Amino acid sequence: MTCMLLATSPAMAEGKQNFFTRQCVSDRKWFNHIDVAGTIGTSGLGFDISVPMSEWAQLRVGGVWMPYFHFDPSFGVEVAEDLPEDMQGERFQHISDMMTNLLGTKPELRVKMEGDLSMSNFKCLVDIFPIKKNRNFHVTVGFYYGGTNLITAGVSQYSMRNLTAIGALNSLYKKALSDKDAIVVDVKALGIDLPPGATSGNANHNLRAWGEKAERKVTVWDDLYQCEIENSVYAENAFNVTLGEYSHDIVAKEDIYYNYTAGLDNPYNESIGKDASGKDVYREVRYQTDENGRPIVKGGIRYHKGELMHKAGDPIRVVPDESNQIYVTGRSWWKLKPFIGVGYSVPITKDRRTMLGVDAGITIWGGTPAVEVRTPLGQDVNGNTIYDNLNLVKDAKGMPGSVNKYVNLVKILPVMPEISVRIAQRIW
Numbered sequence: 276m277t278c279m280l281l282a283t284s285p286a287m288a289e290g291k292q293n294f295f296t297r298q299c300v301s302d303r304k305w306f307n308h309i310d311v312a313g314t315i316g317t318s319g320l321g322f323d324i325s326v327p328m329s330e331w332a333q334l335r336v337g338g339v340w341m342p343y344f345h346f347d348p349s350f351g352v353e354v355a356e357d358l359p360e361d362m363q364g365e366r367f368q369h370i371s372d373m374m375t376n377l378l379g380t381k382p383e384l385r386v387k388m389e390g391d392l393s394m395s396n397f398k399c400l401v402d403i404f405p406i407k408k409n410r411n412f413h414v415t416v417g418f419y420y421g422g423t424n425l426i427t428a429g430v431s432q433y434s435m436r437n438l439t440a441i442g443a444l445n446s447l448y449k450k451a452l453s454d455k456d457a458i459v460v461d462v463k464a465l466g467i468d469l470p471p472g473a474t475s476g477n478a479n480h481n482l483r484a485w486g487e488k489a490e491r492k493v494t495v496w497d498d499l500y501q502c503e504i505e506n507s508v509y510a511e512n513a514f515n516v517t518l519g520e521y522s523h524d525i526v527a528k529e530d531i532y533y534n535y536t537a538g539l540d541n542p543y544n545e546s547i548g549k550d551a552s553g554k555d556v557y558r559e560v561r562y563q564t565d566e567n568g569r570p571i572v573k574g575g576i577r578y579h580k581g582e583l584m585h586k587a588g589d590p591i592r593v594v595p596d597e598s599n600q601i602y603v604t605g606r607s608w609w610k611l612k613p614f615i616g617v618g619y620s621v622p623i624t625k626d627r628r629t630m631l632g633v634d635a636g637i638t639i640w641g642g643t644p645a646v647e648v649r650t651p652l653g654q655d656v657n658g659n660t661i662y663d664n665l666n667l668v669k670d671a672k673g674m675p676g677s678v679n680k681y682v683n684l685v686k687i688l689p690v691m692p693e694i695s696v697r698i699a700q701r702i703w
Contacts, residue, residue, distance in 0.1 A: 309703045310630070314339065316695025318419075318638070319394065325699065328401070335400040339419070344392040347431070348603070348677045352384045352441065353517045353592065355510035370513070374440045382440040386516055390428025390603060396421030400614065412619050419612045419638055426605025426646065426685075435599065441514040442599040448513035449535040511537070515592035516601060518648065518667070519674035525585040527578035531653040531661055537563045537571040577653050584652075591671055593650035597660070602649045603667075605685060609641030616693060628701040638691040643668055646685050 306326050312335075314321040323337025354367045367384065375381040400417035404410050430438050550556050563571050567582075578584055585591075595601055616636015623631045647664040655661055667674065667682050674682060 308701055310699045310701050312337075312697050312699035314634075314695045314697045316634075317691070317693055318396070318695065321398070321695070323398065323400075323697075325402075331404055333402045335398070335402060335417075337398055339394075339396050339398055341392070341394040346390050346392065346428075346681060347387060348390070348428070348681055349385050349387045349675070350516045350518060350601075350678065351675060352382070352386060352437075353515045355513060355515075370444060374444055381436075382444070382514070383434075383437050385434075386437055386601070387431045387434045388428050388601070388603060389431045390426055392426050392605070394421065394425060396612070398614075402618065411621055413617070415614070415616045415618055415634060415636060417614050419614055420610060421612075423606040423608065423610060424604065425607055425644055426603065428603040430595075430601055438595045438599045438601065441516075442595040444513045445594060448510075449537075512592075512594050515594060517675075518591040518593060518665075518678065519671050521585045521587055521589050521591055522670055522672040523587045524583055525670065527580055527582050527584050529580050529661065530576065530656065531578045532656060533571055533573055533575050533577045534654045534658075534660070535571070536573050574658075591665065593648055593665070596649065596651055596662070603646065604649075605644055605646045607640040607644045609639075612641070612691075613639045614693065618697075620697070620699070630697075630699045632697045632699065634693070634695050634697060636693045638693055640689055640691055643689045644685050645669075646682055 308327065310325045312323050312325065314323065314337075318339045319341030321337055321339030323335045325333050325335040327333045352367075354363050354370065367382075371382050396419040398417065398419050400415050402413040402415050404413050406412055548556050565571055565577070567578075569575060569577070571577075593601060614636055616634055618632055618634035620630045620632030623629050646667045648667060649662050649664055652661045652663045665671065667678070668686055671682075
């Protein structure tokens with residue numbers, strides 16, 4: 276409440292002064308009236324209840340809520356790793372046709388997501404009136420308190436069919452790499468060159484090779500086939516969602532084990548039937564080794580804690596989790612967020628019981644918020660899936676346009692600018 280001193284004569288001046296002084300003191304005594312206000316601004320919609328603390332300050336408590344701000348980033352899909360670019364389209368078309376026949380779902384080369392930006396916070400603010408002759412102006416200090424989740428995004432309902440197909444194919448591909456449990460599918464669509472006379476049924480034990488790096492040698496034993504691959508590099512997944520490149524080296528935060536078997540290295544013999552004379556027929560099976568020289572065997576160590584997983588500049592590839600989803604979440608670091616600002620308010624009714632004000636300031640979030648993508652890495656020693664929460668803000672670069680736009684928006688928000696309009700009504 277602004278107090279003004281008007282005087283046209285010494286007597287009137289004294290009377291007026293006593294009147295307004297009493298009014299000011301009366302208006303600024305602790306808890307002698309209550310104002311209720313509504314706000315709208317960069318933090319969203321809010322309300323507060325204010326009471327005077329003294330002649331110089333008032334307390335405001337309330338809440339603020341940002342209605343959902345919808346966004347829809349999209350990601351590209353890559354067929355295998357290190358597959359020559361000129362083979363991507365052709366291979367994808369073969370796989371797409373096969374998965375359409377198998378699942379009735381046609382994979383697509385883009386995955387669309389749907390997300391919401393939302394914040395809810397309790398606020399506790401103190402307005403300080405530093406200028407005795409101008410009670411319209413105030414300085415505000417205090418804090419906001421609320422959850423840390425800012426963004427929640429998942430694959431859109433439309434693209435869920437796409438991820439279901441991608442997840443199913445990755446599962447088939449890893450089973451094929453594991454060389455266990457016969458799966459009769461259109462193996463040619465998976466990139467397998469069948470030996471002459473072979474069918475999908477008796478070729479399903481052959482290692483699935485991607486691209487042109489694999490050199491295949493075939494030995495025929497009474498219509499039973501042995502397949503050896505030399506000088507080969509095999510993709511971990513049939514499909515990946517691409518997100519740009521790693522901006523720095525990434526190391527393992529704990530020991531990670533393989534959850535699948537791959538390749539042909541470290542030979543062992545496996546019975547595959549009998550020949551025409553009834554003699555047992557064996558084939559030599561080998562496991563592929565990884566970049567650390569370890570066999571890619573289920574339950575075998577993939578990365579020791581602290582060991583390099585990805586080098587700066589390596590492509591970022593993520594895959595759906597067990598529920599065929601890819602999640603993106605954004606979060607701030609502090610639940611308690613300090614605020615400092617200034618404001619100005621004026622009465623807008625003759626009885627001065629309704630005030631209109633503008634506040635501006637900053638809320639400190641405790642650092643640049645994180646935008647994380649969750650993707651499975653492998654398993655722990657007990658067989659539980661280990662997930663990597665990749666922070667796109669600090670761990671990634673060269674992201675596709677729509678994703679890069681949202682991440683760059685978050686990067687400028689370690690300190691949130693606050694501008695709001697407030698209408699207050701005295702109720703007591």
